[in-house]
Amino acid sequence: MAATSEQWPEIEKAEKEKRRELVFQGPAVDDKLRACGGQLPPALFSLSLLNYLEVSGCPELRELGDGVGRLSHVQSLVLCRNKLQRIPPALGELRALRVLDVSGNELEELPAEIAQLSDLCTLNVSCNRLRELPAGLERCTKIAGLNLSKNCITEFPPGFLCSQLALLASISAADNRIQELGEEIGLLQGLKSLDLSNNQLTDIPCELADCSKLKEINFTGNKLKDKRLEKMVNGCQTKSVLDYLRVGGRGGGKGKKTENAVKEDVKDKKKKRERKPKKDNGGDEDDPDEELNKMMLKILHISENSSPLIVKASASTKDVRQYIVCCVVRGMNLKPGNALKRFLAAQTKLHDDICDKRTLATIATHDMRLVKGPLLYDARPPKDVKIVPLGRKEIFAKDLVRQLQFEAEEQRKQKKRQNVSGLHKYLHLLDGKENYPCLIDAEETVISFPPITNSDKTKIWKSTRDLFIEVTSSSSLQICKDVMEAIIIKMAELNKFTLENKEEVVCDSEPEPDVGHQVPAACQIPETETGTQLVVEQVRVTDIEGNLKVLYPSKTDLNLATSSFLVVR
Incomplete structure (x- = not known):
């Protein structure tokens, strides 16, 4: 012994x-x-x-x-x-x-x-x-x-x-x-x-x-x-x-x-012809064309994934922003026209609406190719959190907050009003916090600083097809799940819109990012795919000892009561 x-x-x-x-x-x-x-x-x-x-x-x-x-x-x-x-x-x-x-x-x-x-x-x-x-x-x-x-x-x-x-x-x-x-x-x-x-x-x-x-x-x-x-x-x-x-x-x-x-077939065909003009009001659920036009969400179970992404959450987040839900969504098409702008605009709208201006929850999206797991969700003193914010140079969190506060004050003076825009309007969510929440990759790099910003290291490009998504909240786990479902639905709708409008593909001007995470064979989607299918890959969040905290999507998640979606588990 x-x-x-x-x-x-x-x-x-x-x-x-x-x-x-x-x-x-x-x-x-x-x-x-x-x-x-x-x-x-x-x-x-x-x-x-x-x-x-x-x-x-x-x-x-x-x-x-x-x-x-x-x-x-x-x-x-x-x-x-x-x-x-x-x-x-x-x-x-x-x-x-x-x-x-x-x-x-x-x-x-x-x-x-x-x-x-x-x-x-x-x-x-x-x-x-x-x-x-x-x-x-x-x-x-x-x-x-x-x-x-x-x-x-x-x-x-x-x-x-x-x-x-x-x-x-x-x-x-x-x-x-x-x-x-x-x-x-x-x-x-x-x-x-x-x-x-x-x-x-x-x-x-x-x-x-x-x-x-x-x-x-x-x-x-x-x-x-x-x-x-x-x-x-x-x-x-x-x-x-x-x-x-x-x-x-x-x-x-x-x-x-x-x-x-x-006789029943004849009746059905007659009913379909009569209902065809009313397609926008519900259509005919038996119509094969409508079935083909459904947006498909395929769930990849963690047991079918040879290299699942692991996220561990430390106990220190409990007093700051304790709830986190993650998943990987594969198959987005952001290359044509304004597809990327529409996606970012949709994320901003979700932050304003369902997230109640980030007071209830915050969404962070990353290029999965650049995410190097396993990941750690932690809370650390502001002087110990160093990040390269989107569009900025590397900086410590305490200095970033101080800089944003200064910029906010300048905005108020110039516009002669109390309202501020951009990252500045979320600073109050950190008031009184001794530690700041952060998501850290395998190289000890901070890739997310909710509710303020993501890291430039894992930013979304036009060439991005696979996204790692995190939703954090200090309110409840269910809010995280509701927000996650909302953004997945929006991604599927945007993908379908991009496909149907057949916009011209815009070539990437940015260098091709280095691959940080291998795409499992079970969820590889060819470039020639129709675009109506997204693969949602389960991600398990555990505590430091490996005990399960949340798995998303579980059997009770993404049960969409709508004729527009087909969820394959």
Whole structure:
């Protein structure tokens, strides 16, 4: 135990404090794992009170160890982005386990004992090397979410798609080698989301239309025999696809319609012609063209991202500006015409309206290429915060505030009125603050000083396509989320406006910025993309010890009740 106390003081501390949660992340943990031969220390498995255990982002973790079965109270086990090559059968002894995340490892198989986890609700095995799933998974009758993306799976296990899985709401099996989706899929009455993009399917069974709750499907990247159906799925027309399957079935062209179905089609077409002039007042939700014109927001889950951006928030921000929500938005097109000016103007308007002149929240946008993670959200004395403000030279925060105060006074004298403009009107938000909030990158460079300014280092250019967005507030976390949703919606609208107006592309006059953050393959968007899709990449904000504070967007975020958007999760 002495060796463990020296090498793993976190374990001894958790035991003394009877902690229920424990998180290990990063290079420091890797060094300890290397000393343990790539395995977790046996002493960890004596923490019988744990109900949440996370070991993530540790390439040295290769073996989990049979002792994991002793963690009898663990409900969530997160082992993502490691180098695990094997999951021991002892995992099946964790009868209280509800969430299992082993995404981003090197697993080639899963133990059959996983089927013994009767309380399992979420299973994420994406980004591995799995060729098949273990038999008997249908016995996990409480499972609601299943993520199998980016593996080598060729089929679902026989008997898996059955009525016993009444709670199964989401299946993500993109980027596999699945060749057939059986008619049993219609037995999943609770299914709401199905992603089988980039597989080897040639048909879609008509029984899929029996899934009454199904709202989101993705079959893009499959070479379907029915070319009309293939065109429809590439347009992401969920309702239209299900209607087509309902009358056609098994990819059988236009389908053999009944006499009543033909009459209904005639009626529908007549109604569409009658409603066409009223398109601006709501239009026809069944119109395929309208489905194609929807603005798409694709959510990239953090477990699908091989290099997620990490943001840690220190406790010192609590007394200054404690709430922060972040995400990455990829696919903006700022090159044509005045696209960049429109984006900056929209951000300013949001600051004036929903942010109530930055008193409720502040938005900061950065060129993701220039953001070098991991990031630290901290509060420091003004004399210790040095930044290169937008359009200015490097300066300490205390000197910048003093300079802005002087400029504000000069403005008042010249204009002979109390109102001031620009950054000067936000100075009062720092009154009485001993420390100033700041966001710091991996090179100890301050890239944001809310609510005053961003750094020139990560400024937005016309060539910017991927943006890191932060929203901070001293009021509430929900305000941060509301503001974040507002700017994402505005970005999608601006992208669509730019596309539809076909403005002339203006070449960059600025030098191409150096790449600071690699774009994950899962969210790369070609330059020739239509422009109607944005990828919103989840960003996790934790405390200094790695405990989760907020993940955005979560399942409850970006649930847009509007016909203009299609959100793919």
